[in-house]
Amino acid sequence: MKNYDNWKLSNPYDDGFGYDIVSDCCGAIMCEETYVCFECKEHCEPLEDYEYQAIQKENYLEAKADAEREER
Numbered sequence: 001m002k003n004y005d006n007w008k009l010s011n012p013y014d015d016g017f018g019y020d021i022v023s024d025c026c027g028a029i030m031c032e033e034t035y036v037c038f039e040c041k042e043h044c045e046p047l048e049d050y051e052y053q054a055i056q057k058e059n060y061l062e063a064k065a066d067a068e069r070e071e072r
Contacts, residue, residue, distance in 0.1 A: 019048040027052045 023030040024047050028039030037044045047055075 019050055021046045022049050022052050023047070024052065024055075027056070 020029055022028060023037035023039070023044035025037055025042060025044045026039050027049070028037050030037045030044060030046060035043055035046060
């Protein structure tokens with residue numbers, strides 16, 4: 001059983017329910033041992049899912065800003 005202080009300071013990711021490892025190419029779950037994407041079967045670099053989502057959001061916002069500049 002956990003000590004109350006350790007329980008209070010923990011979060012779900014520390015307790016073994018961590019982030020998924022996804023590929024940097026398409027965000028699909030990937031095999032960590034071989035660095036092969038399950039979706040496209042190519043060698044990819046591993047990212048945690050929250051990192052991939054942050055990169056995709058940043059790319060979307062940049063594309064949106066570029067499109068707005070082109071309209072002017």
